[in-house]
Amino acid sequence: MANNHLTGIGSESKQLATWYFTFAAILFGAQLLFGLVAAIQYVMPGFMFEVLDFSVARMLHINALVVWMVFAMFGAVYWLLPDETGIETVGIKIGKLLFWVFAAAIVVVVLVYLFIQVGPADEMSIWFIHEGREYIEAPRWADFGIVVVALGFVANLFLTGMKGKQTGIVTVLMADMIAFAGLYLCGMFFTDNISVDQYWWWWVIHLWVEATWEVYVGALAAYGLITMLGAHRKVVEMWLWIEVTMLFGSGILGMGHHYFWIGTPEYWWEIGALFSALEPLPLVAMFIHVLYDWGKTQGEQDAQGQELSVIRNKPAFTWFVLNAFGNFLGAGIWGFFHTLPQVNLYTHGTQFTSAHGHLAFFGAYATILIGMMYIAIQGTNGIKIMNHTRSSIWSVSLLSGGMMGMTVALTIAGYVQVLVSRAQMGATWAGYFDGQSGMWFAQAMDWRLIMGLVMFAGFALLAKDFLTTGKNPVHQR
Amino acid sequence: MAKRSVWSDNRFWQRSAAWITGFASVLLIWLTFDTMAQITIGTDEDLKNGVTKRVPSPTVINYKITYEMSTKRGHEVPIIGGNDGQGMSLFQEKEMFFGRDDWSEEEATELLHLGKLGSQVKNCMNCHTLLGNGAYYAPDLTKAWLDPQWGPNGSMQAMTGKNTKEEAMAEFLQNPSKYPTHARMMPNLGITAEEAKGLVAFLKHMSSIDTNGFPRNFGKIEGAVHGK
Amino acid sequence: MIDPSVIRPEIALDAFLPIFVSSALVLVFGGFYVGIYTAVKVNILKKWAMPFAYLFWILTAYCLYTMGSLMHVGDFTAKALVIAAIGLLLLPHAVYYMQDRVHKENEH
Numbered sequence: 001m002a003n004n005h006l007t008g009i010g011s012e013s014k015q016l017a018t019w020y021f022t023f024a025a026i027l028f029g030a031q032l033l034f035g036l037v038a039a040i041q042y043v044m045p046g047f048m049f050e051v052l053d054f055s056v057a058r059m060l061h062i063n064a065l066v067v068w069m070v071f072a073m074f075g076a077v078y079w080l081l082p083d084e085t086g087i088e089t090v091g092i093k094i095g096k097l098l099f100w101v102f103a104a105a106i107v108v109v110v111l112v113y114l115f116i117q118v119g120p121a122d123e124m125s126i127w128f129i130h131e132g133r134e135y136i137e138a139p140r141w142a143d144f145g146i147v148v149v150a151l152g153f154v155a156n157l158f159l160t161g162m163k164g165k166q167t168g169i170v171t172v173l174m175a176d177m178i179a180f181a182g183l184y185l186c187g188m189f190f191t192d193n194i195s196v197d198q199y200w201w202w203w204v205i206h207l208w209v210e211a212t213w214e215v216y217v218g219a220l221a222a223y224g225l226i227t228m229l230g231a232h233r234k235v236v237e238m239w240l241w242i243e244v245t246m247l248f249g250s251g252i253l254g255m256g257h258h259y260f261w262i263g264t265p266e267y268w269w270e271i272g273a274l275f276s277a278l279e280p281l282p283l284v285a286m287f288i289h290v291l292y293d294w295g296k297t298q299g300e301q302d303a304q305g306q307e308l309s310v311i312r313n314k315p316a317f318t319w320f321v322l323n324a325f326g327n328f329l330g331a332g333i334w335g336f337f338h339t340l341p342q343v344n345l346y347t348h349g350t351q352f353t354s355a356h357g358h359l360a361f362f363g364a365y366a367t368i369l370i371g372m373m374y375i376a377i378q379g380t381n382g383i384k385i386m387n388h389t390r391s392s393i394w395s396v397s398l399l400s401g402g403m404m405g406m407t408v409a410l411t412i413a414g415y416v417q418v419l420v421s422r423a424q425m426g427a428t429w430a431g432y433f434d435g436q437s438g439m440w441f442a443q444a445m446d447w448r449l450i451m452g453l454v455m456f457a458g459f460a461l462l463a464k465d466f467l468t469t470g471k472n473p474v475h476q477r
Numbered sequence: 478m479a480k481r482s483v484w485s486d487n488r489f490w491q492r493s494a495a496w497i498t499g500f501a502s503v504l505l506i507w508l509t510f511d512t513m514a515q516i517t518i519g520t521d522e523d524l525k526n527g528v529t530k531r532v533p534s535p536t537v538i539n540y541k542i543t544y545e546m547s548t549k550r551g552h553e554v555p556i557i558g559g560n561d562g563q564g565m566s567l568f569q570e571k572e573m574f575f576g577r578d579d580w581s582e583e584e585a586t587e588l589l590h591l592g593k594l595g596s597q598v599k600n601c602m603n604c605h606t607l608l609g610n611g612a613y614y615a616p617d618l619t620k621a622w623l624d625p626q627w628g629p630n631g632s633m634q635a636m637t638g639k640n641t642k643e644e645a646m647a648e649f650l651q652n653p654s655k656y657p658t659h660a661r662m663m664p665n666l667g668i669t670a671e672e673a674k675g676l677v678a679f680l681k682h683m684s685s686i687d688t689n690g691f692p693r694n695f696g697k698i699e700g701a702v703h704g705k
Numbered sequence: 706m707i708d709p710s711v712i713r714p715e716i717a718l719d720a721f722l723p724i725f726v727s728s729a730l731v732l733v734f735g736g737f738y739v740g741i742y743t744a745v746k747v748n749i750l751k752k753w754a755m756p757f758a759y760l761f762w763i764l765t766a767y768c769l770y771t772m773g774s775l776m777h778v779g780d781f782t783a784k785a786l787v788i789a790a791i792g793l794l795l796l797p798h799a800v801y802y803m804q805d806r807v808h809k810e811n812e813h
Contacts, residue, residue, distance in 0.1 A: 042614070045661040050654070053664045054614045055603035121595035121672045132597030134611055168487065192586070192593045194679075195516040195532050195686060198608055199509075234487070235807050241490035242800075245497050252501035261619075261691035262608045263531050264512050269689070271508070274785065280732055281796070287736065288743045288797065292804055295747025328736060337728040342716060342776045345693055349609035349617050415725070417613075423718050427692035429626040432616035433659050 006380055010082020013089035016096050018380060020075025021373045023103055025466060027068035028366070030110075032456050034060040039452045042445040056117050059130065059137050060110065065361060066135055067106055072369035073216060074153055077173060079376055080223045081157065085164025091156050098152040105145045109138055126190060133197070135205055136187045143188045150181035168237035172219045172244060180212040195263030202258040209360070210279065210331070211251035217323065217368055218243040218286060224320050224371060228313050231293040239289045246282035254279045257339050261348055269341045276339040280332035290324040313378050313386040315469075318396055319371030326363020326400070334359050334407065346422040351444075352414030359407040362400075373466065381470035382477060389472055391465040398458030405451035413444035521582040524557070527568045531687040533557060535585035538681050541572035544623050544695055552690025574681065575643055575674060591672060592679025599666045599676075607683070609691060615663065620695045622677075622684035632658075646680070647673035720775045727772040734765040735793055742797040766790040 006014045037057040040047045048057075081089050089095060112129055119125030130137040138146065154177050161170045187204035191197050222240045225231040256272025297310045311317045334356040338347040347353070378386045417435045425431025435441060469475075483489050519530030524537060540558040547554045547564025559567035571578040580588070596602070602611035605618045616624075627633045627642045636656050639645040649656050650673040653663035668676065716724065741758035744750040773786050 038614075041661075045659075049662065050664045053604075054612070055600040055664075058603045058612050058614070059600060118599055118666050120667075120669070121591055121598045121675065123594070125598040126594070129598065130600070132600045132602060134602050137600075137603075168491075171491075190594075190597075192535075192590050193516070193518045193532055194593065194596075194607060194683060196513070196518075197593075198610060199512065199516065232808065234810075235804060238487050238490055238803075238807050241487060241494050244494040245490065248494065248498040249501055252498070252505055255505065258610075259512070261688045262610070263516050263686045263688055265515050265531070266689055267508075268512075270781075273782070277785070277789065280735075284732075284736060284739050284796075285800065288739055288800060291740060291743050291749070292747055292801075295744065295749045296808065299748050328732070332736075333729050333732045336732055337725050340728075340776065342778070343721075343724060343728075345691060346716070346721070348691060349606040349611070349613065351613055354613055415721070418721060419718065422692065423716075423721065426694035426697055427617055427620075428696050429616045429621070429624045429658075436659075436661070 009086065010088050012092045013078045013082050013095075014376070014379060016089075016092060016099060017075040017077075017079035018376055019096075019099055020071045020078065021376055023099075024068040024071035024075060024369070025373065025463065027064045027071065027106075029459055029463065031061055031064035031068060032452070032459050034058070034064060036449075036452050036456060037061075039445075039449040043442075043449050052114075053117075056113060060113055062135055063109075063113070063137055069213075069361075069365050069369060071102075072372065073213075075376075076220055076369065076372040077153070077157060077177070079372065079379070080220075081160050081170070083227070084167045084170045084223070085160050087160065087164035089156050090159035090163055091152075094152055095156045098149045101145065102149045105142055105149075109142050112139070113137075123190075131190075133187065133201055136184075136201070140188070143184075146184065147181070147188075150184065154178055154181050167233070168240060169219050169222050172215065172240055176212050176215045176219065180208065180216070183207050183212065198262045199259070199264065202255060206255045206258055207252070209364075210254055211248060213365060214247045214251060214282070214327075214331075215244050217327065217364060218247065220368055220372065221286065221290065221320060221323065224316065224368070224375065225290065225293045227375060228317050228320070229293060229297045229310050230312075231297055235296075236289075236293065239285075243282050243285055243289070246278075246285060250275050250278035250282060257341075257344070260341050260344055273340050277336070279339075280328070280336050283328045283332040287324045287328050290321060312384070313375055314388045315386060315392040315396070315465075316371040316374035316378070318388070318392075319367050319374065322396070322400055323363065323367035323371065326359070326367050328363075330356065330359030330361070330363030330407070334411075346418045347414065350414045350417040350422065351410045352418065355407045355410035355414055358410060359403060362403045367400075370462070377466065377470055378475075381475075383470075383475040385476035386469075387474045387476075389465060389469050389474060391461045392469065395458045395461035395465055398454050398461065400458075402451045402453075402455030402458055405454065406448050409444040409447035409451060413441050413448070416441040416444070521585075524568050527566070529557075529566055529687075533682075533685050534582065535589040535678070535682055536580055536582050537685045538574045538585055538588070538678050539571055539578045539580050540568065541570045542622065542681065542685050544620055544684070550690070552693070553695065554687055554690070555685045557685055573641070574678070575641075575647075585678070588675050588678040589682055591675030592677070592682075593675075595668070595672045595676045596679055599668060599672075604663070608686070608688060614661070617692065618680060618683065619686075619688060619692060620684045622681045623696050625696050643674075643677045643681070646677045650676055716776065724772055724775050727768040727775070730768045731765055731772060734761045734768060737761040738765060738793070739797045743801065746801050762794055765793060 034057045037048065037052060038054055038061055041054045041057065078089060078095065116129055119129045127140040130139050157177055158174055161174050183204050186200045218240055222236045225236050226233055253271055253275040256268040257276040259268035260272060301308060301310045338344055338352050338356065374386065416438050420438055421427060421431045421435030425434055516532050519533045521534045521536045523530050524534055537557055543556045544553050545556045545560055545564060549564055554564060557566040557568055559570040561567050574580065596607070601607065601618065604612050604615040606613065608619050609617060625631050627645055633649065634640065634642070634645045637645045637648040639648055647670065650668045651670060652665065654665055738758050738761040741750060741754055741761065745752060745755050745758065769786050769790050773783055
């Protein structure tokens with residue numbers, strides 16, 4: 001970011017955060033773009049056939065997703081670290097160097113995905129093209145690069161946390177981020193046994209998105225409530241510990257719901273059903289958390305007789321509230337209704353999963369990370385009270401409205417698949433295509449594409465707002 | 478100041494978080510040991526001695542595989558080399574795989590290795606689902622080997638001009654866009670004859686994995702039943 | 706071509722929709738119950754809204770029952786569902802009590 005008003009303690013760390021956020025926002029745009037290509041292919045199968053096939057577009061779509069979120073997560077930590085610890089981040093120079101290493105590696109990986117796409121079936125392809133394992137396709141060389149960068153990031157966090165003031169939020173982040181980085185190692189080996197392969201693959205995917213990332217979101221929400229509302233740190237941090245207890249208590253063994261059908265023993269049915277039924281509870285708790293702190297702080301403000309809002313950053317707060325709600329809706333509701341084995345037998349591997357995946361990633365992660373970007377814009381531009389602009393309102397409405405519409409469309413498509421392809425046709429090749437050619441399915445895919453375009457428009461406005469809102473006179477300085 | 482209660486004490490919750498996380502993690506690791514023991518790939522000896530494994534030896538490609546109801550388990554299970562009538566495999570009936578039914582453990586392992594590598598390098602999972610995981614743009618491959626489409630009554634053998642399931646599959650994999658079945662086609666991924674063989678072995682092996690009855694009623698229902 | 710011994714759907718074809726709807730509603734109503742309860746307690750909503758919170762809890766329990774019976778859940782799961790319903794009833798009370806405690810302790 002060119003015009004940086006950052007001064008004082010932590011300005012270096014905050015500057016690095018803005019780099020991470022900027023790169024993350026660009027990748028978010030790339031994610032939507034490749035998502036659109038894949039969505040078009042559902043409607044017009046010949047689109048870019050053997051040029052940019054669905055497999056490649058979809059790989060770019062989900063990898064851009066994971067990477068932009070990781071970038072934004074790192075960025076958010078670099079942003080909040082000086083505020084929490086009261087000191088500049090230790091080893092920030094190395095942190096900045098690693099940012100460039102990370103960003104350069106991502107660009108190389110993307111170029112290889114785009115222009116090489118597939119190789120011969122040998123180890124070299126796994127090392128230098130991609131690993132072909134959903135979400136963690138990055139080639140082996142990049143795996144090692146990611147580990148190095150993640151270690152550097154964790155080192156920054158730990159050294160700063162130990163030297164400065166170690167708040168509850170920082171403690172949770174330290175424990176969480178080491179697990180987050182360590183779990184990646186589970187996805188870095190090759191095996192001929194697909195059951196073993198998927199067993200460990202879920203250690204990365206599940207323990208990221210349903211455990212460590214959720215805890216990370218809890219910590220970020222805690223920071224946000226203190227920064228934006230001035231909520232009591234003691235209350236917020238107690239909440240955070242309760243959330244960690246509930247999230248890890250349900251999420252770690254909730255892993256069982258991925259082990260119903262991959263060759264693993266039957267006892268995972270009971271374990272998976274029980275713990276994943278508990279998984280929505282912490283999400284409900286996170287929702288009350290926001291409601292509670294908002295009500296309490298506003299109530300105290302009102303008691304002083306002033307009709308003033310306690311919210312210091314309206315766009316960020318909107319995204320944080322959407323996060324609390326979207327997490328519950330996407331991860332909670334859309335997750336819960338296909339998590340029990342009796343139902344999952346028919347819904348596993350249908351567009352239901354896709355509907356859940358879209359809404360959960362957006363609701364649980366995209367929202368809060370966009371909120372953090374707004375907090376960073378507020379900070380970099382020295383804004384006291386940040387207000388909505390026309391484009392911030394439109395972008396939040398289009399992005400979340402588009403996502404909701406897409407989720408409903410995919411859910412309908414999934415329902416058709418469950419009834420036709422699964423329950424009636426027994427999941428064969430013929431059954432699959434009978435489901436896909438049904439009128440309801442086809443129309444759902446049309447609507448998904450339309451909603452994707454709506455989201456893209458929302459993203460364009462979001463980008464515009466990011467670039468211009470800092471100078472907008474509506475904010476109080 | 479109100480009396481301090483344990484419930485409103487941060488240290489209490491901090492410790493609870495640590496204990497519960499630790500307990501859940503230990504339980505998960507313990508279950509992982511048990512599961513790993515159960516899903517480790519079996520040996521050729523197991524097959525010869527009639528030992529049922531959740532993930533059998535790669536030499537399972539020498540046997541006839543079906544997917545049948547087990548009354549004991551209440552769902553379908555892969556049956557290797559014939560059914561004993563109770564839903565248990567007999568490991569008797571062999572089946573030719575590319576003209577042979579005597580693939581040694583070493584050869585079969587090598588073939589499976591090539592196939593598994595191929596399945597990743599060719600990015601199968603970003604269109605298809607494997608064991609139900611992956612993308613939803615193309616059919617699930619968990620039991621693809623058993624799909625009636627590829628059997629003697631299916632259309633794929635005639636279409637590719639081959640007489641056996643494995644040859645038809647291998648031919649299709651090498652020239653997918655030559656044999657389109659729907660407007661949505663599989664792209665040409667530069668799969669060689671050897672890689673195709675490996676991939677078919679990988680698919681046949683995958684169909685022998687005990688997936689606790691997923692997918693339900695696979696290949697039992699022929700002909701479309703639209704609506705109710 | 707259907708061998709009757711093979712087709713054993715645990716879930717009847719026309720039961721899928723009610724299952725999805727009821728399980729989604731479990732959480733929607735559950736969320737309303739918890740949300741309204743908390744909102745009334747922190748004075749975002751007026752006191753008269755409280756009975757609606759409990760009404761939503763009743764709806765939650767009913768949906769849980771519907772879902773469980775349509776899925777033909779076993780004895781163990783049935784018990785777990787009853788406990789879950791009671792747990793949900795108590796949850797916001799316990800949480801609010803604790804929060805309020807912490808708040809009071811820290812306002813001095």
